[in-house]
Amino acid sequence: MALDRWIALVLLSIFIVYGYTAWFTMDGGLAPFMRRNPIWPSTFPKVLSILGIAASIIILFGLEKSEEKIGEIDHRRLGDYFLGQAVLLLGLMVVYALCLRPLGFLFSSSAFLIIGSFILGERKWHIMISVALIATASVWYLVQEVLGIFLRPLPMFMGV
Secondary structure: OOOHHHHHHHHHHHHHHHHHHHHHHHHHOOOOHHHHOOOOHHHHHHHHHHHHHHHHHHHHOOOOOOOOOOOOOOOHHHHOOOOHHHHHHHHHHHHHHHHHHHHHHHHHHHHHHHHHHHHHOOOHHHHHHHHHHHHHHHHHHHHHHHHHOOOOOOHHHHOO
């Protein structure tokens, strides 16, 4: 069996356990007034488990494969792939996680999106900066104002 199918089998088992937890154990401790709500804390995990199980089954049975034969990853030629970009993006994710609290959400997220798109090959700075700023501000507004979850927008030294 190919590597992608083994990974799909492992993910399928993880999503089944995740789905069982979401469907049968998460809602047991809900307060009585929350049981009448249309959306519960377990709604998003339930949707994720269903989508994950469906995607894993599609990969496991090979339904996503097209008529054309796409080559397998040749482990002897890893240097031919964009391994440097992948490692740089993983490092950038770690730096983003470490900078999120001290530098604030707006600066950290904007910098992450701009630098990440530069690593992936985008060179139109006006597009990178405008998309990063709009996306970051939109997510911050939705989380802070709509959901009511505090998300430090500015660096710690600014006192916010």
